[in-house]
Amino acid sequence: MTDGSSMSKAKDESNMAEASKAGDAEEKETPRFPVGVRTDSKDANGRSVVGSTPEIRIGKYVLVKPIGIGGNGDVYKVCEIGSNKPLILKVPKQTCGAKSVMFENIVMDVIIKKDHKEDRTIGLVRKLDSGLVPNNMKLEKLDKSVEDMFLVMESLPGSILDNLKKAKEVTKGLNKAIDYGIEMLRGVYDLHQLGMIHRDLKPENVGMFEDRSVVIFDMGMVRNFLDQEGRMRKPRTHVGMRGTDEWASYGAEVGGDQGPVDDLWGWFYTMVDNLNGFTDKNAFQAWTPYDGGRFAKDIACIRQFMKSPFFPAQIVLDNCPSSFYRIQSYLRTLGRTDIPDYLYLASLLKDSRIDAKRTMKQHEADHMQFLQELYQKEKLWF
Numbered sequence: 244m245t246d247g248s249s250m251s252k253a254k255d256e257s258n259m260a261e262a263s264k265a266g267d268a269e270e271k272e273t274p275r276f277p278v279g280v281r282t283d284s285k286d287a288n289g290r291s292v293v294g295s296t297p298e299i300r301i302g303k304y305v306l307v308k309p310i311g312i313g314g315n316g317d318v319y320k321v322c323e324i325g326s327n328k329p330l331i332l333k334v335p336k337q338t339c340g341a342k343s344v345m346f347e348n349i350v351m352d353v354i355i356k357k358d359h360k361e362d363r364t365i366g367l368v369r370k371l372d373s374g375l376v377p378n379n380m381k382l383e384k385l386d387k388s389v390e391d392m393f394l395v396m397e398s399l400p401g402s403i404l405d406n407l408k409k410a411k412e413v414t415k416g417l418n419k420a421i422d423y424g425i426e427m428l429r430g431v432y433d434l435h436q437l438g439m440i441h442r443d444l445k446p447e448n449v450g451m452f453e454d455r456s457v458v459i460f461d462m463g464m465v466r467n468f469l470d471q472e473g474r475m476r477k478p479r480t481h482v483g484m485r486g487t488d489e490w491a492s493y494g495a496e497v498g499g500d501q502g503p504v505d506d507l508w509g510w511f512y513t514m515v516d517n518l519n520g521f522t523d524k525n526a527f528q529a530w531t532p533y534d535g536g537r538f539a540k541d542i543a544c545i546r547q548f549m550k551s552p553f554f555p556a557q558i559v560l561d562n563c564p565s566s567f568y569r570i571q572s573y574l575r576t577l578g579r580t581d582i583p584d585y586l587y588l589a590s591l592l593k594d595s596r597i598d599a600k601r602t603m604k605q606h607e608a609d610h611m612q613f614l615q616e617l618y619q620k621e622k623l624w625f
Contacts, residue, residue: 274309274317275336276301276380300324301393302374304332315340315463321395329398334376334391341382341389343463348373348394350462353437363437366430368450368460371395399458401451407521416521417564421595424514426457428592431510432585434459435503438469442501444509445490446516468502475502475580488543489528490516493550494579496543502579507588511570519562529559564595565616 276299299306304321310331311318321332335341351370354363372395376382381391403423410416427449434441441448441459448461464485470476478500486495492508495501516527530546538545548554552575560567570591577583 274312274319275334276306276309276317276319278306278308278319301332301334301376301380302372304330304395306332312336315343320398329400330371331396331398333394333396335382337382338389341391344392344394345390347462347465348392350439350465351394351396353439354434354462361433361436363433365456366426366433366458368399368458368462369397371397396460397452399450399452399460401454403446403449403451403457403517404520406451406454407517410521413522417518418596420514420517420521421564421592423457423517424510425589425592427459427510427513428585428589430457430459431506434465435468435506435583438467438473439465440468440501440503440506441465441509442495442505443486444506444513445487446513449513466501478579488546489530489534493547496547496550500579502581503583504574504577504579504581507574507577507583511567511574515560515563515567522562529561566591566594 278299301321303324305324307320307322307329309317310320315337316333316335319332319334321330322328323330333344333347335344348370351368354367355370356363373392376391376393403420407416407420407423410419431441431444441462442464443461444459448459450458450460452458468476480500481498482500483498484491484496485501486505486509488496490509490512492501492505495505495508512528519527530542530549533545534542549559556568556571560571570588573584573587573591
């Protein structure tokens, strides 16, 4: 009886521990300030009336609903009191997140400086406001040297892929995708001109301002690659993975220190992702089908091999214009300390428009025909 009761007790304790872990995991996934959807209506005088959902205010902003829940910070849709214009507010989730938001605030202050020779805010997200989180909402056990602050940015609800799918003709859709790629390249160029690299370029971090222009956001992983004297910083031996595996460069994925070229790989894979998504291809990237099932444990090795120069480019770029091969080849020539030729990359993208009718198809590519066309291109260009 004693053994049975002790086993039962141990089982109950085990179940309680598992439930506690599940509860902790669930708690981690909940936003810092859980809110419902705030519904606005107009009274007889035309003034906004907040719906039945309780308001949560941070400074002069009313939280409408959570948008994204990250490891370092939470992102909310907000409205300024007295206005219905949607804005984005970011608050840290834990002490390390508070440091990240503080640094992101500094980065965005540099972006919006008015003494730049050129406007750097066309392709980069604009900071609108910042401040300290009210005392009654501050994080517990926050390092006293770190401020618990919030950031307010412009709202960029547009999606490149959604806009591409509005195109009725494949050729027009491709040309649109190329134009968006050039606009994205302008944002990358502007950030690099400020001596900083993004380190996490991917479709989720690229939005559209009023469905017209492409804007890069989420500066939480930005790092200076130039020192105060404008010289390239010395590379660190091993820094670990920074960014998102699927769109990171091979060098970044294996833990190397990053430079401007690594941002361009993220830009390149994002364009490939958009082209494949636009044509309703089954996989956004060549390595996506292997991310699950029996290949799940080996996906990192498979993905890194596909990103290496030893893997056939025609599989990775199966659905892309022929000039994308030249872009990939050029990026492979660049090292961490090299300054890319952005104008050359833009010119290669413009060449892609010429190839639109020949290379973009709604069905799977004919590999033999594609290789013959590629061979002819190589004879002309190399």
